[in-house]
Amino acid sequence: MINFHEVTKHYNSITALADVSLEIPDSEFIFLVGPSGAGKSTLLKLIIREELPSSGRIFVGNTEVNKLSSSQVPHLRRRVGTIFQDFKLLPQRTVFENVAFPLEILGLDDDEIESVTKDTLALVDLEHLADHFPGQLSGGEAQRTATARAMVLRPEVILADEPTGNLDAGSAWEVMQLLDRLNSLGTTVIMATHNMDISNSLPHRTLEIQKGRIVHDSKQKGTKSPAAKKKHS
Amino acid sequence: MKNLQRLAKISGQRITRNPYHALAAFLVMFFTFFVVGAFVLVSFGSNVLLHYFESRPAVTAFLKDGTTTDKVKSIQDTLAKTQVVSKTRYVSKEEALKIYKERNKNQPLLSEFVTADVLPASIEVSTYKIDDLSKVASILQKNPDVEEVVFQQNIIETLSSWTRALRNIGGGVVAFLLVTSLLTTLIVVGLNISLHRDEIEIMRLVGATAGYIRTPFIFEGIFYGAVSAAVATTVLWGIIAWFSPALQRIFSGIPLFPVSPAVFGYLLLFEIAAGVAVGVIGSFVATRKYLMV
Secondary structure, three states, X not given: OEEEEEEEEEEOOEEEEEEEEEEEOOOOEEEEEOOOOOOHHHHHHHHOOOOXXXXXXXXXXXXXXXXXXXXXXXXXXXXXXXXXXXXXXOOOOOHHHHHHHHHHHHOOOHHHHHHHHHHHHHHOOOHHHOOOOHHHOOHHHHHHHHHHHHHOOOOOXXXXXXXXXXXXXXXXXXXXXXXXXXXXXXXXXXXXXXXXHHHHHOOOEEEEEEOOXXXXXXXXXXXXXXXXXXXXX | OHHHHHHHHHHHHHHHHOHHHHHHHHHHHHHHHHHHHHHHHHHHHHHHHHHHHHHOOOEEEEEOOOOOHHXXXXXXXXXXXXXXXXXXEEEOHHHHHHHHHHHOOOOHHHXXXXXXXXXXXXXXXXXXXXXXXXXXXXXXXXXXXXXXEEEOHHHHHHHHHHHHHHHHHHHHHXXXXXXXXXXXXXXXXXXXXXXXHHXXXXXXXXXXXXHHHHHHHHHHHHHHHHHHXXXXXXXXXXXXXXXXXXHHHHOOOOOOOOOOHHHHHHHHHHHHHHHHHHHHHHHHHHHHHHXXX
16 A cells, blocks of 8 residues: 655755645556656655655555655665666666566575576566667567566565656557556556556556646546546547 | 675676776775885884894993903993893903904904903993983993993984984875875776766665665775785785895895795785775775765
8 A cells, every 4th residue: 555645745946746645555556647747757756765755744555655764765665666768777787687686686595586587587578588688679678677677576566657658559568568467466556657548548547647736536436637628628 | 695796796897897997096006005015114124224223232331451340240230220221241351352353364464463451341232222322321431440432323313313204204105195095996986886877776776775785886995905905015025025135235234135925924914904994995985975875
């Protein structure tokens, strides 16, 4: 369960999030939609404590994120996997080594790392590319590698910040199916996208953010998204 | 343990991927530790030299003819009471003749007409500190049985002041070079942090602790310090060994050369410890300053 209680985030005079309250139950798949600069990425950064809120409280499970000491932050980040638009893969490491990286950080022995990494690569259908370097991969393959790295520690939550932003339609669909499969295995997935077609392609809860405020939550029945209204008018 | 191996590997990769940075850091630190080692050896040598001269009889009191053994004993007791005297030795007329003959054995004509009666008996005195030589000389000069007092205070004082100056200048140069090495480590590690910014960001995002991110950079600093110190000491060792036969002739009679391998062993340990300290401090400051973890 992820909870936001009246969370506000300012960057100097700019308000990125304004008084956001939100509840995301375990195992939910949720789309954060809205235009660029709406506050989607800020919301994700607050969950992994990459940013601190200006006011309000954030919980991941029973952990109050904004009260964590800096030495506790790595433990939170092992519970929350992250995927980015630009993949953020280590170019000098192979696909296998990139995926194995979080396990190395945990100090697991080589046999365990090999076994867990191979299982994870099988899940994203990348075993045949294990020895390739990121520069040799297509966009879709690179994003699947990043997804495998995010899930290798079997996190409770996966945050995906515009994961399909750099991909063609076919690769984007592959990544969406992969995230959907992870969600069906019990992982909470929060995906930020400005592409309404993507969010409409799957029947999941959608939160629309504009100018730092949640203007629509598809979970609350009877409300209509401003973006959808605009589309219909 | 496994993690330390992995972190050492990351550190090694970073060093080999930026060979020019590594070379710059190595050369600056090599120069520092070469000069540090040279000053340590010169300081050690000057101490040996000073000790050699200090342990020679520094004050010689020539006694009047007819000075009895009791009076000699009395003079020696007076000197012992001052507690500044390390050794006294009575040289009788016969011994003086023996020494004279030994020194002039290649010129028998000079020895032929000299008898023990012609040469004065003497007391040779050594002190713990050269500063006490004049005090001892003054005591002896006041003694009615002493004919003449000769002492080599000037030679030893000059040597001592040179040794002090050498230590002070050496200390200053070494301190300056150590600070330079520290700053070089800081800059090189800082540059590497900057080059690996993306990698560090990914490490943070996948849950690496601050210690895990910092450690390869600390290892890098230790590597530069330890390797340059070890190489500098080895080169110094080679140079001294090469010139040892010639230096042995110049300093004949003074136990300076060849320098014992144990001295170089201690120097190697000292330099590596200093190198590791410089590497750790430099890289630690760099990670504190440039790593926002």
